[in-house]
Amino acid sequence: MRRVLLAVSLITLLASACGSAAAPTAAPTSAATQAAPASEGARLTWHREGGLAGFCEVLTATTAGEVQAGPCNDEPAVGQLTAEERLQLQTWAVTFADVVIVLGDPAVADSLLTTLEMSGLGQGQPTEAEQQAMLDWSQAVYTRLRPPP
Numbered sequence: 001m002r003r004v005l006l007a008v009s010l011i012t013l014l015a016s017a018c019g020s021a022a023a024p025t026a027a028p029t030s031a032a033t034q035a036a037p038a039s040e041g042a043r044l045t046w047h048r049e050g051g052l053a054g055f056c057e058v059l060t061a062t063t064a065g066e067v068q069a070g071p072c073n074d075e076p077a078v079g080q081l082t083a084e085e086r087l088q089l090q091t092w093a094v095t096f097a098d099v100v101i102v103l104g105d106p107a108v109a110d111s112l113l114t115t116l117e118m119s120g121l122g123q124g125q126p127t128e129a130e131q132q133a134m135l136d137w138s139q140a141v142y143t144r145l146r147p148p149p
Helices: 002-020 083-095 128-145
Strands: 043-050 055-062 066-071 077-080 099-103 112-118
Touching: 043 128, 055 083, 055 128, 066 128, 083 128, 099 128, 112 128
Parallel strands: none
Antiparallel strands: 043 055, 043 112, 055 066, 066 077, 099 112
């Protein structure tokens, strides 16, 4: 009986602590992240790093149409989404809830880690095909703003 009361007390304490404390916010790790557009609405952030060259790229786009893309430790290119890109992002934003996609194998020395996070306003989650479409869209927008040398 004591163990049950102790467990219930501990769960109650943890639940109340989780509910009353503000969620911690991670500190920005790059100039591109620090300079992210500050528009209302949904935001999509795509981040890719690793590989043999050790590169790091970040894309941030909002449903307001603002977009920034660049290396993690450099000034981002700032621009606007095309009408088609913006419509696609807005569609995902109203269809999906918060989305987190992580691809990569950190155990491999030359691994490539790709993450995508979107603060959606909808209820659903993307299928694997929709996740791939979101990743492909992000890379295409990044390449449009920051073409390879």
